Amino acid sequence: MLNTNEQQVTIDLSSSERNGPIEPNNLIQGGSFKKLTSQIKERLENKEKKEQYSPALGNSQVFFIDGTRGAGKSTFLSAVYHALTSEENAEIKGLRLKALQLLDPSKINIREHLFLSIVYRIKKLIENTTTAYQSYSDLSNEKSEKFRKQFKELAGGLQLLNDNHNPLDGIDEEVFLDLGIERARDGVELAKNFHKLVETTCEILKVDALVIAIDDADTNFKKGREVLELIRCYLDSPHFIVLITGDLELYSHLVRDHYYENIGERLHQQDPTRNPEREKLIDHLEDQYLLKLFPINKRIHLSPLWSFEKSIKDISITHPKWGTEKRNLDETLKSIIKTGFRLKSDQDINLFREFLLKQPLRSILQLLNSCAPHLIEKNQTISPQILSESMRAMVLGSLYKKGIDTDALTTGDITTLIDAVFRLALEDGEFDTGAYLRPQPKDESLRKCFAALSAEVARHCEGSPQNTIMYLLQGPGSVALYKDARKSIKIDSDELALTWFKNYFSIGRQEDALNWAWHAAPVIMGASSSIRAIKCGVLGLNRSSSGNTNKDLIPIKEILDSIGKEYEAPAFSYTLINVFDKDNRTYASIFNVLGLMCRLLLPSSKDSTNHVAFELVRISTTPTISAPRWSDNVGTDDTDEKDPEDDQISAIEKTKFVENTAMWLDHTNSLSPSIKPSAVLIGKIWTRLYFSLINCAQTYRIGSGTNAGPATIMEFFALCVINAVLVEEHDHHYSSDIEPNSSSNFRKNPQTAGSTINSKFINIDMTKYPLTAIIGGCPLLLNLLPQKNTYKELFDKLAVNKEQNPGCPTDIFEKINCGLIVKQSKK
Known part of the structure; x- marks a missing residue:
């Protein structure tokens, strides 16, 4: 839990990109800091630290700081390392510790052995000691001579660390025997001599132990394995306090890879029938290796902010753009979620809050830092434009993994957004609620993509009713229709079925919502004629009266033609679509109205009256499309649309219906800025x-x-x-x-x-x-x-x-x- 008894935690967001040391009372993981320093103090004050070192048993004081990438391990490690070696820190007051090295193996030349780096630091520490001596060369007392002698004894063993160099190659037999025995002695005595050297170093420095902090060893597999062996062979001494960070899952893979390399492929080729036994053996070796190096009672887990639910209200944040003002982290995060995702419901806000608080600490702080300059005034809000950029950057790896074109999203391509939502909602398997884009899928990458795409939907549809309608139909609409269409697509391959569906609806292409609406009618009504005549928003109409016994019922074309002789065309005429197949069916669809509405809302160089007249004339003759390729009654290609002639526009633009529609279109200009929809x-x-x-x-x-x-x-x-x-x-x-x-x-x-x-x-x-x-x-x-x-x-x-x-x-x-x-x- 957070350390909030003495002082509230304050985080400077501008330092979220750096890993410099901070004061312990400003650590978010204050409880973990207390636990770790208490364990170290208890062990150093224990009488066992005075016992003679045993190479067989060791006396390990290795403390493992576990956490996922970006959990704040580097910051925590730096704070603990400096606190342990500071005389002013109350947590470890009275302990005699000396900082040896804060080591990042990933930044060391890969050809340099880490053990040499530590030996060098010990030598440098003694050289720089001014407590009793001016320089290393002036040391003349008994302890200095002892140190010099022990340091020299390491030389023979150190050359063994280079696997690629063997000085015994090419020499005669007698010399080989003498040098070989000497070389073997150096190797056997290397760990023992090193521990004697460390003990002497502590005596000279008048301290109980040297502190080594090792950060990010798991990011480099070659150096990571070297670090583990370094700890196992040389740093298991009571005179070392070793602090090491990493993701235990990564270390697990590293150790497993090591054992597979030794007993995996080669033995598999020799005897593949014993693979289950080898798998079980590797599992056991992996567990025992990590338990020996990092005992359970010496593991400190850095939890995400979500685990501090009761104490998170005590975290304050600052930013240079805000001056000296402090703001509550939780309240600021909620405000960003509400305004950036355009959410109203507390339930939805809490879902996104939980998702973000479960992300690595670095991700949350950098997200807040990127939004902070846009929140200079306390009541200022974040636009979806700002949040979508931050979310995209935060989960970029997951977006790449799911094959989403982030460049197209950045430029505002709504077809890319629709394609991404369609594919990922199907992958999630929640056909009815997946398009809400709440960060709830089991798959972590999907959760992250849903959150980022939710911000993109808010951004793309902000102030744009045409984009809102287009996304409504082609995004959530396509997901729902595919669920039913898949039952009619009689092929085993889901991938091919999905391709057919996307091609028929032009998902991911530059097609408008009206094109989607036209193609939705035959898909909703089904692939064959043995269907209900009325389904979801669509009804089937006969083109002819053949076989009709009720003379009061007339084909729709005859009715509309008769109406057109006396009145202007009713809106019902724009709901129609002809489907070219064996039955030459005609459908009336409510989705055609939404699609045409979207087309009318698109920007145009014409004045509103001419724009409306132009679009209505384009479909005044009922358009015809082909049935889907998976239909039993599939026909030929789509009928091309023809642009209207100028005299046709003149004939229709004066009608009351066109004038009313033009008035509505002008009215939407004043309403559009108020459109702030969420996914x-x-x-x-x-x-x-x-x-x-x-x-x-x-x-x-x-x-x-x-x-x-x-x-x-x-x-x-x-x-x-x-x-x-x-x-x-x-x-x-x-x-x-x-x-x-x-x-x-x-x-x-x-x-x-x-x-x-x-x-x-x-x-x-x-x-x-x-x-x-x-x-x-x-x-x-x-x-x-x-x-x-x-x-x-x-x-x-x-x-x-x-x-x-x-x-x-x-x-x-x-x-x-x-x-x-x-x-x-x-x-």
Whole structure:
């Protein structure tokens, strides 16, 4: 736990990139510091330190500081090393210790043996001693002569440390025997002579032990193995306090690699049948080796900040940009999470907080440090732009591992973001909730990628309703549709099935949401004709009346053609898509409305009226696409879109519907800056929309007794869209300061009564619902509702043009309701 009894911990964020020593009372791991120094003090004051050293038993005083990369081990080690050798530190007051070396093996020339480095430091320590002598050459008393003699005796054994050099090569037999025996004696006596030298050094310096700190030995496998052997053979003395840091998992791999190198491959070739025995033997050797070097009672584990939950409120942070002001770490982190990820729910904020607090300490502090210059004023907030850059840098390795193009993300390419979310959500396996991008997957790399992508979603969709709708459909929408489509793709290869699906929907390519919506209809309805006629947001319509016994039901094309002779085209006509297959099917899809809405919201060089007219004319003739390649009724290539002629634009631009849509488009410019969605919000909107559309389709299925026509079914599909955006924006939109609505009526989805949705707009302040105002206020959506008093409050709050009723005239609505729905077949 944190050491907060005496003084609160204060961290200077600007020093998060350095590993310099800090005061013990400023250590986050204050409890671990006390535990370690108490153990050292207890051992040095124990009578066992005076016992004669035994090469067989050793008398190890090696303390292992364990922790993952970035856990603060280097900072902790530096603080302990300086505290142990400082006379002012109260924790170890009265101990006689001398600092020998703070060693980072990864920074030493790989050809230099670490043992030589330590011997050199001992010699240098004596040379620099001014307590009783001026210099090493002036030492003349008994202890100095003893030291000089013992130092000389090391020379013969030290040359044995070089495995590549053998001075006995090429000499005659008699000399070989004499020199060989002498060489063997030096090797056997090396450890013993070294410990005598250390004991004499401690006597000269008048200390009980020398302190050696070894940092990051596990980052270099060659030096790491050398460090372990150095500790095992030479540093297991009561006159050494050895502090070593590292990740025990990395050391475990290092030791295992060593044993495999010796008894692995060669023995496997000789006798592969005994591999299980060798595996078991290596497991045992690995465990015992590490237990001998680093006894359990001498291991200090540096935990992440998350483990200090009760004491984290006592940590303060400072930054040069803030002057002398101190801020609470936890409160600052929560503020960054809330504003940077655009989260509203305390539950979601706490999930991201837990994720970040479980990251290495270095990662958290550097994240805070990168955000700190943008928080000069205490109430200042972090933009998703700033946080996404920091998150991307913090988890860069995981993004690379998952094949995400970070350069494209940096430049704001939303298609790269959509492709990444789609692939990773499928990899996570949570088809319904994966697109929320909460950092919850079991796989660590996925958790990190989800957190980074969540910041990217907030950044890419900030102030952009078109990106929000595009991401809604192509991101969470694609994940949900793939789950059902995979059942129809009759191939064993998941990779090939995924490729087919991505190619059909153009995921990862520069295609807009309308293209996705067109291709969603045949996928939702299924690959064959033996399907329900009404499914999630889509209904099948007959192009001809052949086989129809009810003369009151007419093919949809005939109805729309007759309406077009007297009135302007209703919004229902823009829901249609033809699919080229054996049956030449026509579908009406609510997703086409969302896709067209997204296309209208794209920036244009034209004025709003011409822009709307241009886009509506482009699809005034129902577009045709091919069925998916895995369909039983697959047809030919997609029909090309043709740009409208100028006279066609002139003919349509004067209609009231175009003018209303242009007014809506202009109105969105004032609302767009208020759009601040999170990945959670967009994911929640999709989930509610998807399942409410499924339930609605079930309610109005043929044979249910409702006898609803196409217009009524599409009316409730439109209500599902409005309701999904309204309810989830209420609960999860960051900019909304409204309190959660606990009324069960408010969260109820539309089924058979439009009044249920209309009642939600009574006494509602639409300035707090900018996304609902943009999506729900689009004439394309409102015109799918009939002009009835049922929707009085809804029209009043959502329609931009208050002078005209935006709904579909009742007579036109009833004509569309006479449309012939394709006969339903049972599976």
